[in-house]
Amino acid sequence: MDKRNKQARSALLLLAPLTALLLLAVKLLLPALPSSTIEKDIFWSGKTTQKPVFDIVYTGDSRVYRGIDPRTIEGVTGLKGFNYGFSSAGLTPRLLDRAADLLADKGARILVLGVSVNSFLPSSLSNEHLYTWLNKDRKDRFMKQNIYPLLKGFDAYAVSDFYKFYKGEEYREKFSPATGFVGSDKKPADSSSAILPYLEQFQEETAEQDAVDEFIQKLPELRSKGIRVVLVRIPVTQEMKTIEDVASLGLYEQIRDRVRNLGFECPELNWSDLQSYDGSHLDSESAVIYSRRLGHYLLGNR
């Protein structure tokens, strides 16, 4: 073997250990990302493949999956729960059926629905986020559920991440695949940052009355299956609440009154001391407090 080939062989033997060392060193030196894309993918992939083993299932939009912590409620009630919330989820009969299918046959069988005006906007009713994850093929699911857990800590960094580290800005998300909850916090918090996007959305879209009627008509069917249905309005800031109520012409109150007339629970829990990091979503600490109150309500009203 000539000299160059010998040198190349020696160099090649170094390649794998050197690369591994460099990867490890960089991983240790880089600051941890406040939100991991790998964990996010594992989380969403797992959410759509749960088995029907739960006593309580919570469903709705991002206010639900960031606002209700099943583990906290389990601590209060002893009931095992799962958060089946999705981004911009629409409260369609199909979503409700999918959520109800996660309830164990023999258990408390409680379905908690996070109702917001957004749940009935045309863009939400397509449930794009839910179906994106439901329609992933088996190869993708296998990758995300079996291979991705081995890659935790090797998230990609954008240039802006370093800029945010320097400025002390972060949007922290803690994904809990076992419960479907995402504990979220933002620094610096700005409880009015979501106001403008929502205002723009309400200018472009209005809630579909047919969708509201279909939703309310679905509830007795769920009850007939032995499911206790509880409707809640996830806390937002007063400013956001006012905008939603005005833009929707009091849609939430309309829904609340109609479901109460049908005998469904629609508790109004105390919000006043809770914090939102953007006006629309609870921060993680407030989510735990709210979840505890919800848990006590569920326990006290069996």
Next chain:
Amino acid sequence: MLFNSIPFLAFALLFFGFWSYAAKSNVSKWAWITAMSFLFYGWWDWRFIFLLAGTGSIDYWCGKLIVRRPSSAKFWLMVSVLTNLASLGLFKYGYWLATELDKLTSLAGITTQLASSLPEFTLILPVGISFYTFNSLSYTIDLYRRKAQPARNWLHFMSFISFFPHLVAGPIIRAKEVLGQLEKTNPVSRVKVLNGLQIIAWGLFQKAVLADNLAVFVNNTYGHMPEDMLTWWMCMLAFSFQIYFDFAGYSTMARGLAKLCGIHFRLNFNKPYRAATFGEFWKRWHISLSSFFRDYVYIPLGGNRLGKFRTLYNRWITMLLSGLWHGANLTFLCWGAVHALLLSFDKPLFFLRNRLQLPAVLLRIPVFIMVLLAWVFFRSESLAQAFEVLGFLFGKRMSVSPSELLQSNAAVWLAVSLLIENGWVERKSRIFRHKPVLSVIRIALLLTASVFLRGPEQDFIYFQF
């Protein structure tokens, strides 16, 4: 499976893990390449393995008959050409043509439902069909022209057609260049293995870091269609480099993978944005495709040997076909037409460069800007969107401050892209090529950068062709 994916890593480990055993004899080598390449191809959709094997087999037998029966060689060549073009036409253009015909007939008041009457399987575009069809065509055409030797047997031919590095997104390889290389059974030297790994690492960096990061800004801008002029100039600048590094990255990885098997692929991109004329651009961009169209369309039509008018005609036909090859959409046809038009301006550019001795950089800038504007048609989903984007580019509406754009992720990657294209990175990293240990350090650095700085995973742009 994408080259920059974990399933491909597992595939590559399996392929190269047994390569040294398989490569001991030609038959076992060709069988191993064919079997594994079918596995690679079938990962997308196993049904299209039959299409690949079927059309490949037809071309193999046509090739045999072209050589064995010279009196009917033209007939067998036509069989091969028609089979390949029919397959390409059906899967790639069938639905589009049917839709356009339905629109045309509806203008005349006649209702036809050609698009909805097409079988369902024709609606799926087999990955890589444009590439392996052209590979196959080059074989039979070169055999007919007696510029190539026939494959030894069916396995030899299938290993050439299906060879996974080039199968789904090129480069378009010529049988006369690769069939001979597939017959060599010498073990690949360690130096070549090291070179191959360097090439792969560089290609991975181009794709995973540069192209995928730039894609975020481009997709976001096209998704929201803001009216701001500066944003659109930045978007098209980003797209110019996104498509370049996406495709060049893939081609580079393909070259590196082939090198690990002892096969040499020609360079497919040679710093195209340093071109000082449009003709030069086409000698540097997607070289394997432009040379295919030159050798099998432009020159057979007469090239530039039959007078000015015929040269112009041949150039337009070639560029329109080149545009259409990229996809079944009028936007690609327009893109080809724009380049045909731009090539008409090469004479003045030659004059400026050669007679007036203008510095190349002064010519590169206008050439690059025109190529960038042509990309608008390539990226846009419709002609209406393309003209809308052109309107924004020259609309003078500025609602975003330049400093805001310069602070974006895209600005950083654009700066890196410009340094790379300008040759600065190459000059500074030359030292890494001289010693094997330094090469290994370079590979490790590129791989690490590709892991931690990768953009959100995007499909290779040219997979859709």
